[in-house]
Amino acid sequence: MLIEAHSLAVARGGVTVLAGLTFAVAPGAALSLRGPNGAGKTTLLRTLAGLQPPAAGRVTLAPDTVAYAAHADGLKSSLTVAENLAFWAAIFGCRDIDRAVQALDLSLLARRPAGELSAGQKRRLGLARLLVTGRPVWLLDEPTVSLDAASVSLFAGVIRRHLAGGGAAIIASHVDLALPEARVLELAPYRVRALARDGFDEAFL
Amino acid sequence: MGPGMRALLLRDLRLAVRSGGGFGLGLAFFLILSVLVPLGVGADGVVLGRIAPGILWVGALLACLLSLDRIFALDHEDGSLDLLAISPVPLEGVVAVKALAHWLVTGLPLTLMAPGLGVLLNLGPSAYGWLVVSLLLGTPTLSLVGAFGAALTVGVRRGGLLLSLLVLPLYIPTLIFGAEVVRRGAEGMALATPLALLAAISLGAAALLPFASAAALRVNLR
Amino acid sequence: MSIWKYANPKRFIEATTRVLPWLVALTALALAVGLVWGFFFTPDDFRQGSTVKIIYLHVPAAMMAINAWIMMLATSLIWIVRRHHVSALAAKAAAPIGLAFTLVALATGALWGQPMWGTWWAWDPRLTSFLILALFYLGYITLWSAVEDPDTAADLTAILCLVGSVFALLSRYAVNLWNQGLHQEASLSLDAEKNVADVFWLPLLVCIAGFVLLFVTLVLVRTQTEIRARRLQALLARERVA
Numbered sequence: 001m002l003i004e005a006h007s008l009a010v011a012r013g014g015v016t017v018l019a020g021l022t023f024a025v026a027p028g029a030a031l032s033l034r035g036p037n038g039a040g041k042t043t044l045l046r047t048l049a050g051l052q053p054p055a056a057g058r059v060t061l062a063p064d065t066v067a068y069a070a071h072a073d074g075l076k077s078s079l080t081v082a083e084n085l086a087f088w089a090a091i092f093g094c095r096d097i098d099r100a101v102q103a104l105d106l107s108l109l110a111r112r113p114a115g116e117l118s119a120g121q122k123r124r125l126g127l128a129r130l131l132v133t134g135r136p137v138w139l140l141d142e143p144t145v146s147l148d149a150a151s152v153s154l155f156a157g158v159i160r161r162h163l164a165g166g167g168a169a170i171i172a173s174h175v176d177l178a179l180p181e182a183r184v185l186e187l188a189p190y191r192v193r194a195l196a197r198d199g200f201d202e203a204f205l
Numbered sequence: 206m207g208p209g210m211r212a213l214l215l216r217d218l219r220l221a222v223r224s225g226g227g228f229g230l231g232l233a234f235f236l237i238l239s240v241l242v243p244l245g246v247g248a249d250g251v252v253l254g255r256i257a258p259g260i261l262w263v264g265a266l267l268a269c270l271l272s273l274d275r276i277f278a279l280d281h282e283d284g285s286l287d288l289l290a291i292s293p294v295p296l297e298g299v300v301a302v303k304a305l306a307h308w309l310v311t312g313l314p315l316t317l318m319a320p321g322l323g324v325l326l327n328l329g330p331s332a333y334g335w336l337v338v339s340l341l342l343g344t345p346t347l348s349l350v351g352a353f354g355a356a357l358t359v360g361v362r363r364g365g366l367l368l369s370l371l372v373l374p375l376y377i378p379t380l381i382f383g384a385e386v387v388r389r390g391a392e393g394m395a396l397a398t399p400l401a402l403l404a405a406i407s408l409g410a411a412a413l414l415p416f417a418s419a420a421a422l423r424v425n426l427r
Numbered sequence: 428m429s430i431w432k433y434a435n436p437k438r439f440i441e442a443t444t445r446v447l448p449w450l451v452a453l454t455a456l457a458l459a460v461g462l463v464w465g466f467f468f469t470p471d472d473f474r475q476g477s478t479v480k481i482i483y484l485h486v487p488a489a490m491m492a493i494n495a496w497i498m499m500l501a502t503s504l505i506w507i508v509r510r511h512h513v514s515a516l517a518a519k520a521a522a523p524i525g526l527a528f529t530l531v532a533l534a535t536g537a538l539w540g541q542p543m544w545g546t547w548w549a550w551d552p553r554l555t556s557f558l559i560l561a562l563f564y565l566g567y568i569t570l571w572s573a574v575e576d577p578d579t580a581a582d583l584t585a586i587l588c589l590v591g592s593v594f595a596l597l598s599r600y601a602v603n604l605w606n607q608g609l610h611q612e613a614s615l616s617l618d619a620e621k622n623v624a625d626v627f628w629l630p631l632l633v634c635i636a637g638f639v640l641l642f643v644t645l646v647l648v649r650t651q652t653e654i655r656a657r658r659l660q661a662l663l664a665r666e667r668v669a
Binding site: 046049050051052053064066067068070071072073074075076078079083086087088090091092093129 | 208209211212213216219220223224282283284285287288289290291292293294426427
């Protein structure tokens with residue numbers, strides 16, 4: 001297993017939103033998170049990425065295995081496409097950006113400043129960043145936002161190749177990515193209804 | 206310094222050069238302040254010469270303050286900070302590199318610019334060397350403490366004013382020792398004590414503050 | 428039973444509610460005895476006249492201004508290490524009280540300085556460091572109020588308190604060096620204890636005890652208030668969701 005969650009609970013702003021989540025994702029597998037807005041998809045992904053501590057339970061994964069693509073792409077508008085990618089490649093200790101440039105069809109844009117790209121092109125650049133991290137577990141938060149149909153299928157191909165290479169992906173998306181092999185996890189049953197702040201405030205309630 | 210940290214340093218320097226604005230503004234502010242003070246205080250060379258060390262140090266400190274909120278806020282807004290936090294580069298290293306980048310584009314230019322402004326303020330001839338030395342030893346602390354303040358306020362909307370309120374009291378020891386070195390230099394007095402203390406604060410800040418800043422950043426990211 | 432059981436907010440409120448009436452009475456008694464004794468039943472100083480009597484406010488306020496910060500440092504450390512919310516809230520509660528004591532010390536110092544030195548304010552190292560202390564309190568309080576999430580605010584202010592303590596200490600030494608560099612030694616020492624005679628000393632001790640009790644009382648009341656405010660927030664959050 002690349003990443004496992006054991007009776008995991010996640011909290012947003014100190015309030016537990018999801019509880020009792022147990023799942024595991026093996027190499028080559030994808031997990032698709034489903035749930036309405038505010039269900040806690042982003043919070044869950046941030047917890048899995050280690051950006052915030054779990055409210056309860058635990059996440060098991062080897063260190064330095066996750067790459068996280070958030071709503072924000074982490075791009076600098078005054079740097080070119082190639083410079084943006086080269087920076088993240090250097091941060092994650094990877095030298096080669098050509099594969100990522102070709103995979104997301106960015107070759108013609110490589111010398112353009114990121115600030116001049118359209119929203120969809122920026123998104124593609126943000127996703128290309130996943131490839132230069134060289135990390136096996138991808139956590140994708142609404143990856144298809146502002147992508148056109150052609151780019152969505154391009155990206156689905158990238159994910160499929162990543163899975164075939166032994167990677168794993170956890171995807172929160174409204175749009176169907178045409179990944180029939182992805183297991184679907186409905187978050188609705190895990191939502192915490194009667195919310196209480198954990199720990200301290202429980203002493204009152 | 207690992208390749209990741211070097212890449213971060215180069216990126217920050219490149220961004221500072223390309224986007225201009227913020228950092229050059231600090232230098233312009235330093236210049237304007239040194240012009241305004243004589244206009245307000247009067248043209249008496251003796252008075253100006255006496256207050257020059259303090260004015261130059263206070264000016265450098267305020268000029269440094271102007272660009273502090275850019276250290277983390279931009280990376281926070283565009284999501285880079287989240288990605289840096291899960292990258293192999295330790296967050297303490299990120300803080301240290303960003304403070305270094307801030308010093309290279311503000312503290313160092315301010316130091317090089319200060320003697321020129323000393324002429325405007327009629328600084329005593331024996332003080333120029335000490336002015337440069339004291340700024341060289343003291344401005345790294347300004348960037349490190351500033352990075353700490355920026356890390357504390359990165360999640361706060363319109364944190365700029367709060368940032369100055371938090372950071373300025375922390376600047377007091379550096380300001381006192383720095384200006385004291387220049388003042389004693391101008392009067393030809395012994396200045397080993399404040400100089401040593403100024404250097405000690407910089408070394409201590411470089412060794413310890415990145416840990417406090419990284420802790421604050423982690424709290425703000427979660 | 429360890430003292431950590433009072434880290435539970437309910438038990439803290441129960442216990443402190445039982446103690447508070449006694450504490451209030453004791454505070455009032457100590458302050459009344461100390462101040463009346465000091466103001467009306469001590470002789471005038473041969474050199475300073477009756478102005479010397481302001482030490483009964485000035486010295487205890489100055490001591491508590493520093494002690495309040497030390498208490499905040501201790502409770503911040505407890506919060507960082509043991510994550511007891513009551514501890515963080517006690518630090519939050521103590522800050523405005525500490526600031527108030529600092530301002531009282533500065534104001535009474537000015538009132539005392541005017542007839543003695545002929546000036547309301549001098550950049551004496553001691554005065555200056557209290558002014559700097561007030562700035563540290565101000566920054567700490569502002570950071571608490573600027574951060575919305577209470578646990579985030581507790582963490583950030585605790586870190587600030589730790590780092591601030593080091594820099595406050597550095598500032599104290601810096602100010603000493605800075606003033607020596609400019610002037611000769613201050614000709615009038617503010618250190619009243621050195622030349623205070625027994626007749627002044629005993630009521631001063633009672634006043635100091637009174638100020639310590641006043642500080643403890645105020646901190647307990649304010650911590651209770653903070654706990655209740657948190658409870659209100661929690662109840663409202665539950666209401667919104669249900």
